[in-house]
Amino acid sequence: MCLGIPGRIVKIDDADKKLATVDVSGIKRQVNVACIVDEANPVSSCVGAWVLIHVGFAMSRIDEAEAAETLKILRELGEAQAEMEAMRSSGLR
Amino acid sequence: MKYVDEFRDRDRAKSLVKEIAALVSEIDIAKDRPIAIMEVCGGHTHSIFRYGIEGMLPKEIELVHGPGCPVCVLPMGRIDDCVAVAEQPNVICTTFGDAMRVPGSRKSLLQAKASGADIRMVYSPMDALALARKNPNREVVFFGIGFETTMPSTALTILQAEAEGVTNFSVFCNHITIVPTIKAILDDPDMQIDGFLGPGHVSMVIGTNPYEFVAHYYNRPMVVAGFEPLDVLQSIWMVLKQIKDGRAEIENQYTRIVPEEGNAQALDAVYKVYELREFFEWRGLGSIEHSGVRIRDAYAQYDAERKFAMPHLKVADPHACQCGGVLKGLIKPWQCQVFGTACTPETPLGALMVSSEGACAAYYQYGGIKKQAVAS
Numbered sequence: 058m059c060l061g062i063p064g065r066i067v068k069i070d071d072a073d074k075k076l077a078t079v080d081v082s083g084i085k086r087q088v089n090v091a092c093i094v095d096e097a098n099p100v101s102s103c104v105g106a107w108v109l110i111h112v113g114f115a116m117s118r119i120d121e122a123e124a125a126e127t128l129k130i131l132r133e134l135g136e137a138q139a140e141m142e143a144m145r146s147s148g149l150r
Numbered sequence: 151m152k153y154v155d156e157f158r159d160r161d162r163a164k165s166l167v168k169e170i171a172a173l174v175s176e177i178d179i180a181k182d183r184p185i186a187i188m189e190v191c192g193g194h195t196h197s198i199f200r201y202g203i204e205g206m207l208p209k210e211i212e213l214v215h216g217p218g219c220p221v222c223v224l225p226m227g228r229i230d231d232c233v234a235v236a237e238q239p240n241v242i243c244t245t246f247g248d249a250m251r252v253p254g255s256r257k258s259l260l261q262a263k264a265s266g267a268d269i270r271m272v273y274s275p276m277d278a279l280a281l282a283r284k285n286p287n288r289e290v291v292f293f294g295i296g297f298e299t300t301m302p303s304t305a306l307t308i309l310q311a312e313a314e315g316v317t318n319f320s321v322f323c324n325h326i327t328i329v330p331t332i333k334a335i336l337d338d339p340d341m342q343i344d345g346f347l348g349p350g351h352v353s354m355v356i357g358t359n360p361y362e363f364v365a366h367y368y369n370r371p372m373v374v375a376g377f378e379p380l381d382v383l384q385s386i387w388m389v390l391k392q393i394k395d396g397r398a399e400i401e402n403q404y405t406r407i408v409p410e411e412g413n414a415q416a417l418d419a420v421y422k423v424y425e426l427r428e429f430f431e432w433r434g435l436g437s438i439e440h441s442g443v444r445i446r447d448a449y450a451q452y453d454a455e456r457k458f459a460m461p462h463l464k465v466a467d468p469h470a471c472q473c474g475g476v477l478k479g480l481i482k483p484w485q486c487q488v489f490g491t492a493c494t495p496e497t498p499l500g501a502l503m504v505s506s507e508g509a510c511a512a513y514y515q516y517g518g519i520k521k522q523a524v525a526s
Contacts, residue, residue: 060193060377061299061351065152074310089276089306091306091415091419092306092413111299112246112273112275112300113276113277114302117407117408119153120406124406127403127406128157130384134384134387135162135165135169
């Protein structure tokens with residue numbers, strides 16, 4: 058219920074009721090997209106979007122740039138550790 | 151799966167754990183006592199156990215599993231009310247699967263179903279509304295539970311029912327709000343928490359600004375965190391970094407999902423349909439001011455509490471249960487006298503043993519037995 062699952066919107070089913078079909082790893086199901094549309098982002102803009110789905114509602118568009126940024130920070134954290142380890146093992150402290 | 155696998159990389163997790171250990175060695179308080187970090191959200195509790203994160207961390211870090219599992223904090227009286235409604239003739243009671251086995255004082259929803267009540271598990275409140283459309287001569291009640299994460303879904307379903315003129319649908323609203331709960335934890339003199347992992351999906355709805363008081367008035371760091379193992383580890387690192395630097399700020403690790411301002415459409419629906427209750431009762435924690443919501447007068451016809459007679463009795467938690475102590479992080483699940491004996495996931499006494507997001511069920515399922523053996 059609280060964890061949600063990522064999926065990709067493949068089709069608009071009913072623009073008035075804000076219903077769309079989402080593909081979650083091959084499983085298709087209808088979801089409500091009311092929470093991810095506004096004047097700037099109409100229902101038609103949802104097709105192809107990656108979204109996080111909770112209890113039948115697309116609750117958030119997954120921000121691809123932010124996902125990449127988080128992964129970059131994670132990578133850098135790991136690299137800093139590898140570098141420090143190399144320094145430690147070199148014995149020059 | 152996209153946006154999942156990338157955040158489960160084993161090697162990267164190992165180097166993050168080393169970073170965490172390096173940081174801990176530079177924090178002075180860790181020399182005297184463990185650094186206590188509370189994950190508020192049950193989803194994080196689930197991830198922490200599922201991926202064995204607790205076991206990876208240096209012993210100077212103590213993870214305190216907070217009260218953020220909505221199934222676990224449902225008091226018995228509310229289950230009794232739901233059972234009473236479900237047992238009325240002509241009612242179809244619908245619920246998320248998580249809530250089926252939560253014990254009431256008489257029976258759980260699962261037991262009520264076994265004795266003949268028409269109770270059905272649904273994936274979404276929209277499925278409950280579809281049932282109401284299909285069964286115009288029956289009353290369909292949805293058992294609405296959850297924090298702000300699921301609040302918009304029931305609010306939007308009620309708005310949809312109104313738009314379609316469906317009148318045989320109602321919600322038994324047990325939604326709760328996170329901020330008063332965090333405040334109650336911070337005000338509890340028994341609690342000694344150095345920093346928080348903030349709830350990722352509640353924040354996706356409400357944004358990060360509502361937590362500012364944690365930093366400003368209580369001087370504690372909080373990092374809103376995602377749910378994959380690397381998300382959790384990175385967020386722990388960020389909390390520790392704040393502690394080391396002497397900062398107390400609200401930071402956001404989960405930027406791919408959580409915008410600072412939250413979700414305007416979701417909040418609109420919530421404010422339209424719900425208003426704060428003066429008090430709401432929590433299992434194990436007692437009554438917390440302004441911690442629950444109810445359906446506004448304008449949508450009274452969709453409010454199961456007004457549509458049906460309910461006993462509304464306050465029922466004390468089972469005497470043997472120490473759920474309150476576990477929820478507050480005062481004791482570990484395996485220190486409870488009935489853990490794994492009278493209280494198991496198959497026959498739970500306390501709600502923390504019911505949901506996989508509950509600390510007790512998580513300990514039981516993913517290695518609690520080992521800890522129990524060590525303790526005894």
